[in-house]
Amino acid sequence: MKLAPRTELYESDSGFVLRTADDEHFALALDRDEFxxxxxxxxxxVAPVSAKPKTALSALLTAGHVVPDSSTEEVAVLGCGSVAAALVGMLGRVGKSxxxxxxxxxxxxxDGVEFLGSGGSISxxxxxNRYxxxxxxxxxxDVTMRRAASRRNRQRIEDGYAPxxxxxRLISSIHPVSDAAAEFVAAQVLAEVIDPTADHCVTAIDLRTLRVTRHPILPVPEPPR
Known part of the structure; x- marks a missing residue:
């Protein structure tokens, strides 16, 4: 446990004092040993032994003047590439090992769902051009089946235009995931880790414009037997 930001406990001429983050001051009815x-x-x-410091600590916690230690959640990143590297760095910076x-x-x-490792709770x-x-x-x-169905309609090539x-044939050597896009995508993934979206929605990021959209995905029904 730690004092909340901008919070102080100190000794004054009249006894011990709590100064809150809002610059309010309150007397603490504690003697030297209890403080x-x-x-x-x-x-x-060590935890307090006497009743008065125990009560004071509980009151400080309840009021938000003391914050509990944040538990460090371990999150494994399965995969490699620029987004994975950016995500590992961001997870470390927010205290998740x-x-x-x-x-x-x-x-x-x-590089596509076919290169995705198995076992991830978030994929x-x-x-x-989307992540x-x-x-x-x-x-x-459910996601891959629906996206494959929509892609079939988009990727039809008119007669005479097939390679x-x-x-x-000349193909661009620039990877669709730029460094800036990787950082942006990693931030969206981190947001999903910390504050999950609705269970039935996936997040899509346009790698060219960095526009974020949400798409509901309902379960694909099992084929009749």
Missing amino acids: DQLAQALAGS TGHAATRSISVSD CFRDG VVVPEGVRLT RAGGL
């Missing part, structure tokens, strides 16, 4: 017990509890060394004893995992692929993959973030409450197969076998 020392409270200070040791805030330092994380990425060790092997992870309680949650995120599968990430910059993120590139689908053309798709699939939350825990949505089955990955000729053995013909000349």
